[in-house]
Amino acid sequence: MLKNGLFGSLLLAATALSGCAYAAAPVMGTIYTSVKHGDTATGVSNAGAKQGESCATSILGVVATGDASVASASQKGGISTVSNVDHRSMSILGIYAEYCTVVYGQ
Numbered sequence: 001m002l003k004n005g006l007f008g009s010l011l012l013a014a015t016a017l018s019g020c021a022y023a024a025a026p027v028m029g030t031i032y033t034s035v036k037h038g039d040t041a042t043g044v045s046n047a048g049a050k051q052g053e054s055c056a057t058s059i060l061g062v063v064a065t066g067d068a069s070v071a072s073a074s075q076k077g078g079i080s081t082v083s084n085v086d087h088r089s090m091s092i093l094g095i096y097a098e099y100c101t102v103v104y105g106q
């Protein structure tokens with residue numbers, strides 16, 4: 001009886017603590033998502049633009065790390081004047097997800 005109660009408690013805890021890892025995207029796939037989408041554009045010319053990218057990841061919706069900010073992407077690309085911002089989203093079975101900000105500019 002004690003073993004059944006312990007097993008039931010562990011199963012309940014595992015179910016309650018489990019999560020799903022999904023990244024924000026304009027469309028979602030349950031099994032797999034890989035989407036690029038635009039977000040912001042300014043009046044600044046994009047000719048000869050540099051590119052910077054920064055990403056954040058999530059595992060099971062329980063652990064999430066990273067910096068997907070425009071500031072981080074701009075710094076990585078050596079960009080001081082942003083012309084436009086795009087995003088990439090990817091998730092696999094709710095186990096792993098990645099959200100990236102891609103910045104273009106001078």
